[in-house]
Amino acid sequence: MTPDRVTLTADELLESVAPLVADMGAGLPGEELYRRLLQSLRVLLPCDAAALLRLEDGSLLPLAVDGLSRDTLGRRFRIAEHPRFAALLGAGGPLRFPSDSPLPDPYDGLVEGVHGDLDVHDCVGCPIQLNQRIWGLLTLDALQPDRFSLADLAALQLFANLAAAIVTVAGRIEQLENRVALESLRAEGFRLAAAPRARELIGRSAAMRRLLADIELVAGSELSVLIQGETGVGKELVAEAIHAGSPRVARPMISLNCAALPETLVESELFGHVRGAFTGAAGDRPGKFELADGGTLFLDEVGELPLPVQAKLLRVLQSGQLQRLGSDREHRVDVRLIAASNRDLAEEVKAGRLRADFYHRLSAYPLRVPPLRDRGRDVLLLSGFFLEENRSRLGIGAARLDASAQAALLAYGWPGNVRELEHLLGRSVLKARARHPQRPRILSLGAEDLELEAQPADASSAAASPGLAAPDGGAVRRPAGESLQEAVDALKRERVRAALAAHGFNRAAAAQALGLDRANLIRLAKRLGVALEPGKGPRAG
Known part of the structure; x- marks a missing residue:
């Protein structure tokens, strides 16, 4: 802290807090309230970066950042891998780390406007408690040593309490605006308690907001959903999100890639078979429909199903009854169907490769997943998520994107979409790490590491x-x-x-x-x- 700032006055605190209290009564969305909270905190306690993080399943998820790289919002910081976060969560109140602390800082290399491998020198943080449980963290970081004082810690505790109130208000606003979202969150919580967490859909672009709103709307219904989109956009993740928000969440979601099966095995995989139904059928075996009874069946690349199988599948969807291959016995199933395809299935109907009645049954609620090139700055959030994943797998202290890398990612056309981005960043981290004889604590990726200039945006059209x-x-x-x-x-x-x-x-x-x-x-x-x-x-x- 600078010498001329010894303590904070009551007027300074009131001047910072009063506008936030007014904002809470204005019905602003949570994201905007969080942003204003961090801005006010940085005015009161000048520093280089601030962040609000929510604790979820052993990881801290950034909800808002100010002064940190945009891709930070896409990262998921596992507590077990970040001892500073673990110390803050267990402190019971505000905590300041000594400037010479040996603990690695999760934000090293992520502070905006900093070039080169500069460390964060002065760090403070405070857990946020909600209903007598730790909800998350509020953190401040400064590059100048000794920026913070004991008086600053008291102010930080006040803002942590205010953050808890803002979180409560934002939650109530969301409940009033969208009861469907509330039911989806309850179902999601039940799913998390019963099974390991699946990879989430990351994105804040307008296109992704529309998709997430559609997912919340249709999840609680029993309608069949047809998910369409290019290869690599994450259609299976959308299907998982629909199942997670549905009343069937306690039952399994069974997946089948229709394009990966020979025609001779499709019926057996879907409906099962009895002993002797065909060569190699040594015993009775249930199909995917029976395995998904009470839950959800996800058919990927559904446009690859042969026409005869489409007719049998349509009958099962209409009546809920099926026969195993080689059997006359009826089995009744209760299954919700979610299908996906990277083809235009309406055109497939016109071409005679898909039955019209089957198509209309599938597309009771159609969803289209936007390609990555239409999602704007979501590419940076996703990059942060994948960099954190690779950092953990490869044992790198920190990985960041410099300005040239971010510009290159935003300018590229992504013919392979999110899957291409994930693979590209994995390769880039490996290549960048190989250039250093000694493993760096902060690995900075530039545009040259991504090598996107050799892969033009219209590569897919070629x-x-x-x-x-x-x-x-x-x-x-x-x-x-x-x-x-x-x-x-x-x-x-x-x-x-x-x-x-x-x-x-x-x-x-x-x-x-x-x-x-x-x-x-x-x-x-x-x-x-x-x-x-x-x-x-x-x-x-």
Whole structure:
């Protein structure tokens, strides 16, 4: 703390607190209340960064930050991996760490406007209690040593109490505005108590807010949901969120990837079979419908189902009755269906590859998951989440994105969406770490580490074209003396490889991009010697 600021006056405290009390009565959303709380706190106690974090399942989730990198909001700080957070949660009140504390700071490398590996030197924090239980943390960080004093700790305790009141008010406002959200939260709490937490949907863009609102709206109903979107956008996470917010949350959610099964096994997987129903059926076996009885069945790539199976599936959805393969006995099931596809299923109906009645049954409530390129700065939140994940797995002290990396992420078109982002950051962290003989405590990623300049935003459109032009639109130079058939096969080979890579080796999606049937793509790849899985040789199936 600077020498001329020895203590805080009552007038200073009142001047900081009064506007926040007025805000609480104005019906502002929680996110805005949290932001104003941190701004007022930084005015009263000048520092370089402030954060409000909620405690959930052994991790701290940032709800609002001021002075920290935007990607901090996407991070999930596991208490067991951050001893400073653990100390603050167990302090029982405000706590200041000595400037020479050996404990690593979770915010190292995340303070805005700081270049290079500078540490946070003066840190204070205070647990927030709600209903006599620790709800979260309020933290302040300064790069200047000895910035905070004992008087500042008293002020921080006051703001922690105010934060608890703001959290309570924000919760009541949310309850009044959206009773459906309240029921979803109750169901989510029950699910968390009964099962490990699934990966959550992260995003604050307008497109994601609309999607999350639709999820909350439909979750409590019994309507079938059709989730559509490009490869890699997170359709399965949306299905999990719908199930988590439904009255069926105590029952299982069973998943089946329809594109991964040969036609001969689809019926058995869905409806089960009895002993002797086909060669290799050594005993009775229930199908996915029976396993999901009372819960949810998620059919991924539902557009890949053969027409005869669609008819049988429609009957089960309408009557709730099924027969195992090879049996005349009826089984009654109570299952909610959630389906997903990266195809335009309405167009599939027009093309005769999908039954119209089956499509209308699936799409009682259609949802479209936005591609990452339409989600704006969500890419930074997701990057923070994935960097924290990789930091934990690789044992890195901290990982951050510099300004050039953030700009590159925001400018890229993401043909592979969130899955591409996750894989890219994993590779980038590995490559950046390999450049340092000694493992750095703060690993800073720049645009050069991401190597996005070699992957243009329209890469997916090049892979999706079924023609034989070069990816850059120019002519392809082939070896002299090569026959026309050899040249054509070489170009086909490049196209098939590019399509598979662009769609994460999802054969159905790659086939659609190339204008082929899935079976034809498999046969073509086998003939051309193209691997159907990363790191493996060609394989049928």
